[in-house]
Amino acid sequence: MEFTLYQTASSAACLGVIAHIFYFKHGEHHRQAIYYVGTAAFFPWIASALLSRYYGLSILGAVTYSLVTEWSFALALYTSMLIYRAFLHPLRNYPGPFMAKTSKFWHSFKAAKMHWYRDVWDLHVQYGEFVRTGPNEVSITDPQAVDLIHGPKTKCIKSAWYDMAYPDTSLQFSRDKAEHDKRRRVAWERAFSAKALRNYDDTVISHADQLIGAITKFNGKPVNVAKWYNYFTADTMFSLGFGTPVNMLETGDDHWTIKILQDGSKNLAALGPIPWILCILSWFPFLAKENFAAKYWTEDQIRARKNRVVEKDKDLMAWLLKPLEPMSNSAKREEQWLMSDARLAIVAGTDTSTAALSYTSYHLAKQPELTAKLRKELIEHHIDKDFSVLRLQDCKHLQSIIDESMRLHPPVPDGVYRMTPPEGLQIGEHYIPPNVTVIMPTYTVHRSPKSFEQPNEFIPERWTSRPELVKDKRSFMPFNVGTYSCVGKQLALNEIRTVLAKLILSFDIAFAPGEDGTKLMEETEDYFVLGLADLNLVFTPVKA
Numbered sequence: 303m304e305f306t307l308y309q310t311a312s313s314a315a316c317l318g319v320i321a322h323i324f325y326f327k328h329g330e331h332h333r334q335a336i337y338y339v340g341t342a343a344f345f346p347w348i349a350s351a352l353l354s355r356y357y358g359l360s361i362l363g364a365v366t367y368s369l370v371t372e373w374s375f376a377l378a379l380y381t382s383m384l385i386y387r388a389f390l391h392p393l394r395n396y397p398g399p400f401m402a403k404t405s406k407f408w409h410s411f412k413a414a415k416m417h418w419y420r421d422v423w424d425l426h427v428q429y430g431e432f433v434r435t436g437p438n439e440v441s442i443t444d445p446q447a448v449d450l451i452h453g454p455k456t457k458c459i460k461s462a463w464y465d466m467a468y469p470d471t472s473l474q475f476s477r478d479k480a481e482h483d484k485r486r487r488v489a490w491e492r493a494f495s496a497k498a499l500r501n502y503d504d505t506v507i508s509h510a511d512q513l514i515g516a517i518t519k520f521n522g523k524p525v526n527v528a529k530w531y532n533y534f535t536a537d538t539m540f541s542l543g544f545g546t547p548v549n550m551l552e553t554g555d556d557h558w559t560i561k562i563l564q565d566g567s568k569n570l571a572a573l574g575p576i577p578w579i580l581c582i583l584s585w586f587p588f589l590a591k592e593n594f595a596a597k598y599w600t601e602d603q604i605r606a607r608k609n610r611v612v613e614k615d616k617d618l619m620a621w622l623l624k625p626l627e628p629m630s631n632s633a634k635r636e637e638q639w640l641m642s643d644a645r646l647a648i649v650a651g652t653d654t655s656t657a658a659l660s661y662t663s664y665h666l667a668k669q670p671e672l673t674a675k676l677r678k679e680l681i682e683h684h685i686d687k688d689f690s691v692l693r694l695q696d697c698k699h700l701q702s703i704i705d706e707s708m709r710l711h712p713p714v715p716d717g718v719y720r721m722t723p724p725e726g727l728q729i730g731e732h733y734i735p736p737n738v739t740v741i742m743p744t745y746t747v748h749r750s751p752k753s754f755e756q757p758n759e760f761i762p763e764r765w766t767s768r769p770e771l772v773k774d775k776r777s778f779m780p781f782n783v784g785t786y787s788c789v790g791k792q793l794a795l796n797e798i799r800t801v802l803a804k805l806i807l808s809f810d811i812a813f814a815p816g817e818d819g820t821k822l823m824e825e826t827e828d829y830f831v832l833g834l835a836d837l838n839l840v841f842t843p844v845k846a
């Protein structure tokens with residue numbers, strides 16, 4: 303061999319630095335991660351075979367040269383990357399924990415503890431409104447960033463986080479703006495038009511009545527509402543999504559698919575910050591056997607729904623099955639959109655509304671006088687005599703209590719990940735360079751003293767008679783705002799208002815003995831949506 307081991311290692315190390323500076327430092331690489339890992343796994347053995355065949359090295363010598371080459375390359379590449387991220391990166395002057403600047407593993411490690419939104423809150427208390435939470439990521443609580451990042455005219459797009467299901471896609475996970483806007487227009491917005499929503503009222507009301515029936519049967523004994531609200535939202539979303547409920551309200555038990563979907567979301571919480579790992583794992587479906595079982599089960603339900611005649615436009619699936627225009631020329635791709643959007647409806651529409659209902663009920667139990675006030679309002683609007691989902695939206699106090707609960711406890715507390723456009727983003731005095739992930743952490747934004755007076759206090763009147771307590775309304779965004787905002791918002795509000803109105807008209811609501819809501823506040827898990835801890839309440843029938 304003409305080169306010494308030392309010369310080989312030095313050359314490989316130089317190549318590693320060059321690879322970082324001229325290739326890996328630019329653009330996105332997570333989708334190709336499987337090829338890099340494959341190359342790293344096979345390179346030493348192929349190189350060893352070539353070296354022993356053409357350079358006459360012994361097997362041991364060839365393997366040594368190959369491994370030294372690979373490891374020197376990798377070590378230099380990672381060292382170059384770490385030095386760049388820590389000291390030379392355009393975000394180097396943004397404050398944040400040192401470990402966060404060097405690797406997303408730091409975020410992943412923290413997120414695995416399932417309290418990420420509170421960790422981010424602590425970071426903002428320590429570092430201010432702009433915090434570097436990753437090598438290429440800034441978390442922002444400044445209200446003037448809302449329009450720039452999320453508003454209708456924003457040039458920001460969805461970040462690499464949305465590739466966690468790649469190559470599978472759905473409305474929420476589509477990163478291609480034109481494709482996303484088309485899918486939203488041809489299917490989802492029609493499914494949630496004011497007219498379409500009225501067709502879902504009967505389903506919402508009938509599941510709400512089932513819930514009230516189930517709670518009545520508890521006869522004053524404690525009810526874990528976090529669980530029962532989840533039965534309601536899941537049954538409603540399965541009824542609207544697939545045209546048939548999963549009967550959780552009837553059996554009083556979790557359906558296995560809901561449990562798997564929730565467990566799957568938990569695993570994604572820890573790995574979501576590192577999309578390249580998820581892209582690699584997607585090549586090994588046997589690692590997520592249960593998730594695939596749930597996926598195939600939901601796909602069977604959709605096929606069954608396709609063959610079932612349902613009263614005209616009575617469910618959401620009716621609209622997903624007949625988009626205004628196809629998304630592509632391929633029938634296989636159309637089928638993929640249908641399947642993933644139907645799954646999205648279930649995931650997006652259950653845990654979120656469950657959280658909103660549970661936290662609002664927590665506040666009702668904490669301040670019993672609120673229930674009496676709301677009951678009076680409902681009676682004034684004749685909701686007790688002539689129940690109407692539509693007219694519930696005129697009940698301003700009810701809405702203020704829902705809004706104030708969602709302000710203090712947003713069901714998607716982490717916020718959503720966006721990427722700055724090629725020209726970067728100027729937010730006041732702060733310039734964020736191009737292709738940087740930006741996130742507005744909803745929980746922290748909702749409690750910003752810059753936007754709300756007494757930000758940590760539950761004061762529903764800030765949404766009615768005391769508007770001076772809202773200093774910057776842009777900061778209130780539980781459903782997010784702009785092009786990518788929640789398309790199911792009105793359905794969610796209809797569900798939440800209906801259940802609350804029916805409960806308030808039927809029961810007085812109080813904490814169960816030994817309950818004060820601490821568990822809900824302290825032990826609820828954050829995995830992008832919330833995995834709620836128990837909340838035990840007692841419901842006493844209202845005297846006629």
Ligand code: HEM
Pocket residue numbers: 473474475486490646647648650651652654655658712713714718719780781782785786787788789790791793794
């Ligand atoms: C209180 C309840 C709810 C809250 C707080 C909520 C919140 C959100 C948020 C913050 C987003 C943005 C996610 C992102 O950009 O990654 C979103 C998107 C979405 N939500 Fe909701 N949601 C709720 C209920 C629902 C319901 C009942 C549905 C019905 C299917 C639904 C369907 C969707 C869909 C399809 C998207 C994707 C929209 C898009 O990317 O264009 N959500 N939601």
